Amino acid sequence: MDLSIAIWILILPFVAFVFTGILNGKLGKKISGLISILSIGGATLLSYYIAFQFFSGSREAVQIELGTWIKFTDSLVVNFGLLLDPISVMMLVVITTVSLMVHIYSTGYMRDEGGYARYFSFLSLFSFSMLGLVLSTNLIQLYIFWELVGASSFLLIGFYYRKPSAIAAAKKAFIVTRFADFGFLVGILLFSFHTGTFNILEVNASSGPAISQDWGGSFLGFSVLSWSLILMFIGGAGKSAMFPFHVWLPDAMEGPTPVSALIHAATMVVAGVYLVARLFPVFALGAPDALEIVAYVGGFTSLLAAILAIVQTDIKKVLAYSTISQIGYMMLALGVSGYGEAGLGFTASMFHLFTHAFFKALLFLGAGSIIHAVHSNEMNDMGGLRKKMPATHITFLIATLAISGIPPFSGFFSKDEILVAAYQSNVLLFGIEYLVAGLTAFYMFRLYFKVFWNKTSTSEVHESPASMTIPMWLLAIGAVFAGFVPFTDWITTDGVPLETHFHWNIAIASVGIALAGIGFAYRLYKSENSRSRNIANVFGSFYQLVIHKFYIDEFYLFVTKGIIFRFVSAPIAWFDKHIVDGFLDLTGNSIVAASVKTKNIQSGEIHQYAYFILMGVLITTMLILYISHGI
């Protein structure tokens, strides 16, 4: 089984990025879009081929070496390579599929926008870096692609660079994730300092340096290993928008909608989940306490985001909070999972990542189709669109049912597995997730009813072109059938297929609460009425608190602007401006003043020069005579 062809999955998007990027304005719109689509299409076919080869084979992890990058010592080496194991191959399929759909969709969505070639080159750059991230063989390579992903996300969020809010959102996303990445970097260094290797397969081996060695000393109740893993998880939490770093993702919706579908729904935001899954054996066998933190952060975030999603009126922001909530699910599933036979949570998390990618990308593409038609993000400007946009309506409904966990759509299976895994290990977290399942169904159907039912719209709205609806139909197929992929056989913590039983009671209960949420949404939002406002009034101050997102943004602003900027940055800026710059200005200005004074020596009169030369010669001669003869 030779899989070294996998390198082309990376090369193709990179070539497309360089090509469309360099020839930016010179290629026509059609050609630059075509180059990107062809390259990502090739990568998609290759990853399907590899997935087929891999999962029909022995499913052993394969490491393809590409060469040594840095050699610190004989044992501490940074190699570049490609790692193919069940989760990375699964991610390859997810990323290339969603990316291809988004590329095709973008040819329709971005048709009337400026910067078409720039857009496609950034998309290719993002695809390249994300694929590189999942294929990394060691932590340093992972970190490099991790930052590349962050940079290309920054570029795409700020795509409308003339819009101040887009620039602010791009900066916010970059700074927040960068801040978290610092924890990741420190975690990598701490981890590798003790294990002596960066290689992921080596540290994951159960007899490897990370798990088997005695880590000894502890700090604040956690061992060094736990600390390094917690620090790495901070990086993952930043990228995956976990509390307290979740603030950037809703703002990132300023980017073009297909970008949100690709980056902020299906691929980049699950990088944090992927990171924890990547090092899962170390987490599970070496530091269960760190894993517990992952579980609680995930559970808390999913609840927080679900509550926030209920009151949003911007269609994309509902989806953004929903994404945060679902990623919280995945984190929680990883957190409650054990190793080996108790590894259901791990499988469930990867399963949910897989299905979520399809239906959430589909939801975003549907939202993009609606925004494209209505020219507004506000739900209140929409309503009664089901007749006017039939294709969007059907696909959106499929995705909404999938995310709500209604069988037989894909979300039901993965969410059910997560609930089972949570139930088996931690009843509190199970309770939270059960509640969130109901909330998810409620806010998603609130969105659905408000957009497609409710009042009848009077404005002229037309269905989107085929270039946009075809990818949506394809993703809808994925959203329906992705649940039938045999994940418990293919993706497990230790490679041994997992024995699972169907838990009727949990399945029925979760469908029950989802239906309750849907019924509630139906009653409130099916047609225009004042019931929702009455309920908001009942909640009163809590409602206000949620509307203001629990004042988390304000708190961060207070900490950064009110405390850090005023008491740390401002004095440093003053010192720099007045003391450091002042000193340099003083030297510069005094030299200028001195040269103004002395420039008259250069008079341009040759006789004067000649006199100077003569005097110089005479003085030199006298000096020589004086020194040599002592006259």
Place this chain on the structure above:
Amino acid sequence: MIESIPLTHILTVSTMIFFTGVYGFLTRKNMVTMLISVELILNAVNINFVAINRYLYPDNLEGHFFTLFVIGIAAAEAAVAIAIFINLYRNIRSIDVDDVTEMKY
């Protein structure tokens, strides 16, 4: 026959020529005259080279070579200088150094 003339005589002559040149260079305003003065200075040096070579180190020839070099360079220098004078004259209708004060800061 040359032995009958002491070295000091020759050096005296060359010194006189040298300071004549220096005096001319410092006092004259006309550039051509100044160029001639420079040539005088150079030739005073040439005389010194040849004389000292001949009197003190008759076995060596470095002094002669230096003289030849100086003559060659002086010729080149004269060519360049005269080219400059001609251009100057075309521009400002004068080759008086006092009129040429452009070459300052």
